[in-house]
Amino acid sequence: MRLRLAPDNTNFDFFKHRKLTFGGSCVAMVLSVVVWLMMGLNFGIDFKGGTTIRTESVQVVDVGAYRAALDPLDLGDVTITQVFDPTFGADQNVAMIRIQSQDGQESVGADLVVAVGEALKTVDPTITFPSVESVGPKVSGELIMTALLAVGVSLAAILFYIWLRFEWQFSVGAVFALFHDVILTVGIFSLLQIRFDLATIAALLTIIGYSINDTVVIFDRLRENLIKFRKRDLQDVMNLSVNETLSRTLMTSGTTLLALIALLILGGDVIRGFVFAITWGVVVGTYSSVFVAKNVVLMLGVNRDDKPADKGNQFADIEA
Known part of the structure; x- marks a missing residue:
């Protein structure tokens, strides 16, 4: 049917x-x-500027737990994404944390990055931060x-x-x-x-x-x-x-x-x-x-008088 x-x-x-x-x-x-x-x-971090922190840990990434740990810091727009790659080992769990610019600054300050690290270590003591990158207002x-x-x-x-x-x-x-x-x-x-x-x-x-x-x-x-x-x-x-x-x-x-x-x-x-x-x-x-x-x-309006019997205009037979 x-x-x-x-x-x-x-x-x-x-x-x-x-x-x-x-x-x-x-x-x-x-x-x-x-x-x-x-x-x-x-606007998100892509358009407002901010800082991206890459994390790596032995334990499985728990996005909810990461977000709960960062909420008391009142960082504004925070995006946490787990990164999957077939080349990663079984004990290699990677996440990307994006934090918006704070108070008009081009990026998150070093002291705040340290605070973020300490907050995340309460969730996972094995966590490390291989890279920290900033996106300024010009970019x-x-x-x-x-x-x-x-x-x-x-x-x-x-x-x-x-x-x-x-x-x-x-x-x-x-x-x-x-x-x-x-x-x-x-x-x-x-x-x-x-x-x-x-x-x-x-x-x-x-x-x-x-x-x-x-x-x-x-x-x-x-x-x-x-x-x-x-x-x-x-x-x-x-x-x-x-x-x-x-x-x-x-x-x-x-x-x-x-x-x-x-x-x-x-x-x-x-x-x-x-x-x-x-x-x-x-x-x-x-x-x-x-x-x-x-x-x-x-x-x-459409001029229907000048159309040939088999096509709409001279380009009508172009394949879509």
């Missing part, structure tokens, strides 16, 4: 409440920017600029690819939907003050890739239907295209969310921000593919 998340031959009118769906998305984008400007982002600023550049270049490349693959109206709609996804994700991180670090940037790039994949599937079906139903109203053809791909959209998003929710609940504190960003991005990315991208294309 085949599982169906949506019945065959659905005929939902996705434009019926477009003032609410598309207009609500635009309002949400504006509010996200306002929240971002007013509350700012809770953090470079990381912020590199992260912004990575997101910007990816959006520009997608804009160019969608233009080649379809039409310029499609590329504008797709990139607007991606901006929608990124801005709403940054907005929710600012509102909830979830730690924003390089892992979150990786999550944003993952969201962009996931969302554009879903949008391209709908656009590809739309292009086929625009050739097949030349005289049919553009809005009706768009509705038909979304309905025809609805089962695939729900199945892909649903199975992805199953894995992400499991990681969100069971994955632990280290990856929770990363997983939350992708989970949120899958939801808003699916929404934007259905309710945002096609509304932009509808407003811009």
Whole structure:
């Protein structure tokens, strides 16, 4: 028996409440920017600067015990990650402890590093500290600029690819939907003050890739239907295209969310921000593919008179 998340031959009118769906998305984008400007982002050590301490011990690393030992020191943002490597011996247990800059200093002071060492020795007397490295504000600023550049270049490349693959109206709609996804994700991180670090940037790039994949599937079906139903109203053809791909959209998003929710609940504190960003991005990315991208294309319009009978434009036969 085949599982169906949506019945065959659905005929939902996705434009019926477009003032609410598309207009609500635009309002949400504006509010996200306002929240971002007013509350700012809770930058992690990667962007604020701080110190990374590498520990090594004979006993198995207990992240919870390490964190409990460091809590009385009131160090602010502390990330503890166990390091796994097949080259390590059975008695070689390594962890990375990242501590944010204290009171505007470039790194954690030597006295505080000593205090951290003493606190951890109460948990594991065999612990040693092979290396202590600091990230100053200059490096953090470079990381912020590199992260912004990575997101910007990816959006520009997608804009160019969608233009080649379809039409310029499609590329504008797709990139607007991606901006929608990124801005709403940054907005929710600012509102909830979830730690924003390089892992979150990786999550944003993952969201962009996931969302554009879903949008391209709908656009590809739309292009086929625009050739097949030349005289049919553009809005009706768009509705038909979304309905025809609805089962695939729900199945892909649903199975992805199953894995992400499991990681969100069971994955632990280290990856929770990363997983939350992708989970949120899958939801808003699916929404934007259905309710945002096609509304932009509808407003811009598509010239259907100059299309040959077998392809959308001169670049349409490029393999995805």
